[in-house]
Amino acid sequence: MNPKKRAITVAAAGTALGVAGLGLIAMPAGAGSEPQLPEISAEELVESAVSAEHPAFGGTVRVDNQLGLPALPGMDSLEMDAAEVHSNGRDASRLGVRDGNAERTIVQNGNTVWTYDSAENSAKKVTLPGEADRERDRLPREGELSGDPTELTATVLEQVRETSTVAVDGTATVADRAAYELVLTPQPTERTLLREVRVAVDADTRMPLRLAVHTHGTTEPALQVGFSDISFGPQPAELFQFSPPAGATVTEENATERRAGGKEHAEQAKEATDIRVVGDGWDTTLVGSVPAEMLNQQARFGDDEGRADADRRDGRPADVRGLLQQFGKQVTGSFGTGYVITTKVGTALITEDGRFAAGFVPEQVLIQALER
The missing domain is CATH 2.50.20.10 (Lipoprotein localisation LolA/LolB/LppX)
Known part of the structure; x- marks a missing residue:
């Protein structure tokens, strides 16, 4: 190493x-x-x-x-x-x-x-x-x-x-x-x-x-x-x-277009709604939602035409929901069912209906933020 x-x-x-x-x-x-x-x-x-x-x-x-x-x-x-x-x-x-x-x-x-x-x-x-x-x-x-x-x-x-x-x-x-x-x-x-x-x-x-x-x-x-x-x-x-x-x-x-990330990024940003901050300081959590249908879209990891790369195991295109199921841990609660992805410094949770929470916090803090 x-x-x-x-x-x-x-x-x-x-x-x-x-x-x-x-x-x-x-x-x-x-x-x-x-x-x-x-x-x-x-x-x-x-x-x-x-x-x-x-x-x-x-x-x-x-x-x-x-x-x-x-x-x-x-x-x-x-x-x-x-x-x-x-x-x-x-x-x-x-x-x-x-x-x-x-x-x-x-x-x-x-x-x-x-x-x-x-x-x-x-x-x-x-x-x-x-x-x-x-x-x-x-x-x-x-x-x-x-x-x-x-x-x-x-x-x-x-x-x-x-x-x-x-x-x-x-x-x-x-x-x-x-x-x-x-x-x-x-x-x-x-x-x-x-x-x-x-x-x-x-x-x-x-x-x-x-x-x-x-x-x-x-x-x-x-x-x-x-x-x-x-x-x-x-x-x-x-x-x-x-x-x-x-x-x-x-x-x-111009600067306005750049800050918006261009038309494509601006349109993508519009898909996310109700984004808000829960908490402050070290346990700040970002909470929001995206249309549930976006979870079924193919993840765009491919070329400039937007074609998704094939899953290396079986040759199928990788979709966001599939990635969550493969790499996330399934959790349930009053918020419904979702998937948690954890790194050493942070955690993200996204539910099956498109709500999400993320922060430098443990899983329970995200769940509480979603339940508010």
């Missing part, structure tokens, strides 16, 4: 398997001995981590994913070798993710965002309206990729800070940088599968260098993201320029 490089199962069987997208995190190399640093309070470290203006930098993020996802038929197991991340510290950034021999690239410069997939030789240009920073924060990343532990840390702190016990737990060396270890632990009233979240914050820049998610009953992180190497300083301007390669298919969208 190589702790620095793992296969990432790409799984998205509609809302039913949405729990599979609960995280994509990385295990950095370059961790070392504990440096000696001045004492700092947890509150001061949190505030500086979320508010500090980070300088220009370039670095590499590596992946360790121990979610324990099922090997679903028709889904590729992609091996992410590395993600290269660059920022000019102001209004431009670049993210390159290599999956085997292919690479996906996102280049943002001011109001313009380019995404490029080398496997398909296709590029997409998105032009943002005014107030680029605000709009950029709302802009979905291509493939929901994020190579910046800073973004992940900000999201985590926003979600669970008020329902956590926060402490500074020593120091660490990450990517040859001295860092403080910030630990967020659920308060006793929180019902969650997660034991703690640890963030390594650079001592000089206060930029998060590593974020690790630990679950109960394990010693190693279930999910982790961080830099294996990083250097601070001006980055070459050409990194933030992009020109589509010869022969590439190029499309353009």
